[in-house]
Amino acid sequence: MKILKRILLSALVLVTLLAALLLAMKDKITLGAEAYLYGYPLVIMETTRIQSAKYIGPENQLRMVRQFPNAQFKDVVRPNVDTLYTTAFISMKEGPWVFDMPANDKRYELMPFMDAWTNVFASPGTRTSGNQSATYLLASPKWDGQVPKGMTLLKSPTDMVWLIGRTQTNGTADFATVHELQNRLRLTKWPTPENSASAITDSKRDAKPDWQVSLEPSLPPVAQMKALSTPEFFNRLMQLMVSNPASTEDAPLIERLAQLEIKPGQAVHLSWSNALSFSLGRWIANQRVMKALNTKAQDGSWSYPPLNLGRYGTDYNMRAAVAMVGLGANLPEDAMYPNTALDHQGKALNGQHRYRLHFAANSLPPVKAFWSITAYGADEYLIDNPIQRFALGDRDPLVFNADGSLDIWIQASPPDQKEAAANWLPVQRGAPFLLNARLYWPEDKALNGQWKMPVVERLN
Numbered sequence: 350m351k352i353l354k355r356i357l358l359s360a361l362v363l364v365t366l367l368a369a370l371l372l373a374m375k376d377k378i379t380l381g382a383e384a385y386l387y388g389y390p391l392v393i394m395e396t397t398r399i400q401s402a403k404y405i406g407p408e409n410q411l412r413m414v415r416q417f418p419n420a421q422f423k424d425v426v427r428p429n430v431d432t433l434y435t436t437a438f439i440s441m442k443e444g445p446w447v448f449d450m451p452a453n454d455k456r457y458e459l460m461p462f463m464d465a466w467t468n469v470f471a472s473p474g475t476r477t478s479g480n481q482s483a484t485y486l487l488a489s490p491k492w493d494g495q496v497p498k499g500m501t502l503l504k505s506p507t508d509m510v511w512l513i514g515r516t517q518t519n520g521t522a523d524f525a526t527v528h529e530l531q532n533r534l535r536l537t538k539w540p541t542p543e544n545s546a547s548a549i550t551d552s553k554r555d556a557k558p559d560w561q562v563s564l565e566p567s568l569p570p571v572a573q574m575k576a577l578s579t580p581e582f583f584n585r586l587m588q589l590m591v592s593n594p595a596s597t598e599d600a601p602l603i604e605r606l607a608q609l610e611i612k613p614g615q616a617v618h619l620s621w622s623n624a625l626s627f628s629l630g631r632w633i634a635n636q637r638v639m640k641a642l643n644t645k646a647q648d649g650s651w652s653y654p655p656l657n658l659g660r661y662g663t664d665y666n667m668r669a670a671v672a673m674v675g676l677g678a679n680l681p682e683d684a685m686y687p688n689t690a691l692d693h694q695g696k697a698l699n700g701q702h703r704y705r706l707h708f709a710a711n712s713l714p715p716v717k718a719f720w721s722i723t724a725y726g727a728d729e730y731l732i733d734n735p736i737q738r739f740a741l742g743d744r745d746p747l748v749f750n751a752d753g754s755l756d757i758w759i760q761a762s763p764p765d766q767k768e769a770a771a772n773w774l775p776v777q778r779g780a781p782f783l784l785n786a787r788l789y790w791p792e793d794k795a796l797n798g799q800w801k802m803p804v805v806e807r808l809n
Contacts, residue, residue: 374626380605381579381630386638386669387602388586389574390467393672394509395589396570398438408438409446409538411512413531416524420733426674427729427785430740431721433527435460435514435534441489442508442592447500448473448487449535454480456530457517457718457789459683461659462487465509465593467672469659469680473503474514475718476683476790486539490594497539507593512536513677517719517789519744571673579628583617590614598663638670651687651786651802654678685791690783693804698783700776703760703808706784710753715800718790719743722757724774727781734775741774742787748772759784759805 398408406412414434422428439446450460450473459474473485486500489508496502514534518527568576577585590613595603603613611617619627654671659680661668671678690698698704706722714720721742726732731739741747741757748771749755758764761778776782786802794800 374622377609377623377626378630378633380609381627382634382637383602383630383665384606384611384627385579385582385631385634387599387665388583389669390672390676391465391589391593392577392582392585393570393574393676394463394465394467394511395585396573397676398509398511400570400573401436401438405436408440409443409536411435411437411534411536413528415528415531417518417521418731419737420731420739423730427723427725428731429721429787430723430731431518431719431742431787431789432459432515433518433524433531435512435516435531437512437536439487439510439512439536440508441487441492441505441510443538445486445488445492445494445539447535447537447539448485448503448512449537450474450478450483450485451533452480452482453530453533456519456527458514458530459516459679459789460512460514460534461679461683462503462505463511463513463659463677464505465507465589466596466661467659467668467676467678468506468661470505471503472680472683474683506596509593511677570676579631580617580619580624582631583611583619583627587611587613587615587617602665634669638666638673641666642670642674650804651689653687653798654681654685656681656796681791681796683790685786685788685795687786687788687802688783689802689805690781691805692807694807696807697781698759698776698805699779699781700761701779703758705806705808706757706759707803707806708755708757709803712800712803713743713755714786714788714802715792715795716743716788716790717792720786720788722774722784722786724759724776725783725785726777727783729783732775732777732780732782734777736775738773738775741772746771 417430418428457475461469461472464470484500485503487503490506516527516530658678721740723740724732748768757772758769759774761776763770764773
């Protein structure tokens with residue numbers, strides 16, 4: 350009898366210990382998931398910076414993209430054919446820097462600066478600066494010098510900064526005009542060094558597509574992130590946080606990590622149980638993000654990105670999700686991106702059918718700049734077609750109906766009526782596709798939900 354009691358007591362103790370271990374692991378799994386989503390944007394920004402230096406050009410120099418992508422372009426999902434890009438990764442450790450934007454009354458211009466956590470901390474351009482010239486002093490978070498007269502201070506919260514500028518481009522015939530506008534932008538060291546002339550010349554270098562820069566295979570940053578082991582991910586995160594510190598709002602999560610000796614600037618040594626817990630948490634976090642991203646409206650309506658894009662605060666889940674599928678998102682007041690893959694019946698869009706997108710009179714996308722609608726294949730790349738038309742928008746010679754309404758025809762073959770061909774957005778026959786609208790400088794009624802995109806009507 351005593352032996353049985355001892356066995357039962359031992360079993361009870363063992364069960365209690367296992368329950369405590371599972372409870373402790375549960376808490377660590379949850380923490381691992383939260384910390385992974387928290388740190389993902391910073392780590393992928395560094396991965397992208399390194400990739401950019403290898404395939405596009407050195408940091409601290411403006412790089413101009415001079416042409417639109419085509420259907421063979423597979424480097425970035427959902428590329429746009431509305432703007433030409435001016436980009437640069439900029440190190441605040443080597444600054445301050447002066448960014449000059451000459452007067453521009455020809456095209457809508459947007460030059461957002463992102464910190465290392467993917468928050469947009471400044472958005473110079475037509476919306477904020479008008480058409481007048483402007484000069485900005487871009488400085489580190491610790492810089493406390495005197496701002497020169499005629500300059501506006503842009504202080505970055507982090508040492509890593511990414512400029513992803515866009516200039517409105519009205520088709521391929523507009524390249525020459527936009528190239529001229531791009532060439533006038535300047536990024537120079539401050540105070541101006543003796544070799545300032547070469548610095549200005551360097552700033553005008555063109556960004557070349559990956560296939561023109563290197564014959565080495567280019568593994569996209571997202572794929573590189575997936576290949577990182579969990580300990581390596583957190584080691585990179587903690588090292589990056591030295592120069593790109595957490596905000597004061599992040600203190601609760603940082604304190605919880607510190608209890609496991611995971612601290613900025615220190616090497617991360619995870620015990621086997623912590624490594625297992627964090628790996629499980631990372632897997633769960635990825636699954637939840639992908640599920641959320643793949644959840645579409647079932648009524649055929651369009652999906653609208655949240656209004657906290659570019660300034661996420663403590664919404665770590667949203668910040669990570671955007672970094673995974675759309676790194677470099679603009680502020681909503683600069684650009685909105687409604688999208689859909691469903692028709693008005695809630696069925697998947699497919700090139701075996703014909704569709705109509707009908708805008709009632711006076712119900713076109715409300716913008717202060719311009720709008721477009723782009724078709725993408727299921728792989729989220731541009732769809733090859735005989736007329737090489739990938740998007741339609743208000744800069745195209747669209748044909749309106751007598752009552753002022755507008756029909757856009759989305760189908761694999763040209764419309765029967767000759768005048769409707771101007772409003773034809775080609776897709777691939779028998780293949781699924783999706784639509785992405787872009788509203789540049791949207792009006793308030795688009796931002797607050799008073800205006801919505803019309804449903805995609807299936808015709809056959």
